[in-house]
Amino acid sequence: MNTGSFKIKGGDYQRAGMASSNLKKLLKKINVEPAIIRRAMIAAYEAEMNVVIHARNGNMRFFLDSDRIDMEVTDEGPGIPDIDLAMKEGYSTAPPEAKDLGFGAGMGLPNIKRNSDRFAIESKVGEGTTLNISIRLKPSDALETGLNSIAIVAGKCTGCFRCLHVCPTLALRVKSGGPEIIKHLCIDCAACVSACESGAISMAPAGEMPDPAEVSGLIAPPSLLAGLGLGVGPEMALKALGEMGFAKVFAMEAWEEALRNSVIEHARERNRAPTISPVCPAVVNLIEVRFPSLIENIAPFISPVEAARREFPEGRAAIVVSCPSQLTALGGGSSASLHAIAPETLREAILRFAAGDGNKVWEPIHESPLQSGAHDAQRAASSLDVLEISGMRHVMRILDKAENGLLGDVKVIELYACEGGCFGSPLLREVSALSRHRWQKSRNALGGAHLPEAKAVRRGVPFAARAGVRLDPDISRAIAKLSEMQKFLVRLPGKDCGVCGAPTCGALAEDIVMDRATISQCAYLSRD
């Protein structure tokens, strides 16, 4: 890990670009691919010039990891009143002296976004603006149109085909070498992880258990704290974490509640019903892939797990993710300001700690490290406005209804990809209803006295349909491929048996025109 910081002086057009130049030297020193350096330089330079043109002072911090570079560019400037407008190509508020020099074409922010793998912008009028930019350092990662955190261990695949039929976006294929994921279709919902009994499909590796002294807080999902079994309830789990050295433990629920309240507020201000909460990143991905007409219904906030990360701008936070979609939302495993860890990692650490202290009598805790969240009364009131749906099958049905205009009487829908919400993640071992029950019983005793400081965070960049779903970026070639696909579809039997390795005959027809398969893979046609 390498970190650094460069100061940027507003209005200094002579020295402008020095921060980007220094960063380039570092990237070259570690042999980063020229194409990746190019992207990083365009993004860094545009961000730097934004500070020079608009602000009094600024700072560029970078965090260089083995697989990506994160840049954070902050400024003391006027702030941006309307971020959506500022993101539009051609929109500029640059002063005349900047325009005379060829700046202020309104391409800066769009250029940064185009050259980043992740880009977020936050701004407060009168205070300043913060840009967060991530660029993956491996070319193959950067070229992926979709990012996800599903890992395949092909050798473990038994060829049972269970995964094939559960994928809501038809992103899986089973070939002779094992399962394969069409990355731009994968929404990280983990339905395949849940269906796979052989362990061939799992979540991609997250970070290792951090040294408690190095982090300023640990954020854990209640589902894990209450899902360690009868022997280790939430109280004992928190006690163990406190004794392991985690001074502050936060329940993710606090950010979920903050989001819920903000989404309800947002829904009151708009006419388009229903408003969809972005609580589950996998559901947001699903809408971007399968239900683009509903994108405008999604409330413009980042997910709770991303908002939780923002609470620790200076120090490293450890966040236990519930599922692959949360891991992807955080940008993968560890980075300079974050330890994203898998639930199993924390589970093992707690159980090992508890087992290592077998003679200890676990007293009830009086000063819990938990800084929790939920206000029961508030939750009860808000729940009248919110329709909660969990499980991908139900989520798909409700989104179908929303798309057909049949949910006009529902203000807010909160959709979770996993059956039972985050308590039902396939990465957790306990029965979801049981861990939820245990959490609800323990919550008030544990941390009810502490009001959360969590808040929902508005998105800088609007949600957008995924470009990767098209047959071809060129519309005329896409139409030609569609017509070719239909010809193959007529020849295929329509049994959707999956023996060819594609989930449906339609998916096989698409694979054939996209050169991912041949028609000889159809078992029915081969038999004839």
Added chain:
Amino acid sequence: MLYQMVIIGQEFTDVVEIAMKLESLIERIEAKALAPGKPGVEIGRFYASARISDLLNMASGDTLLVSDVKNPQLLRVSELLEVPAICLLNDIQPDAAMLAAAVENGTALIVSPLGLEEACKRLKQCLGEEIR
């Protein structure tokens, strides 16, 4: 190797396999080299614009950047994106800081008396035919 030729706001759909020595291009556009750049540089394409963001997007290791704006940041763009040469039009004379930066970067800095339209026309003739 494939080269693509681009001028302000118009992307030529023609992709040609032509590269020219910078020295030959300098002659064609009646330019003077104020900073020589690296010896034997070959130019595969050119991009002309007054806007830094456009130049930034189109710059690469074989691009001649052409501009009619005097801005020291042109040299910063060339440094960051390893642009081999910059051409200033309308006889715009760079200041000492720009010249020093060009020498330090190893970027060729040339000045042509031609205007944007004529310079682009001649560069286009050198680097490939326009197909609209």
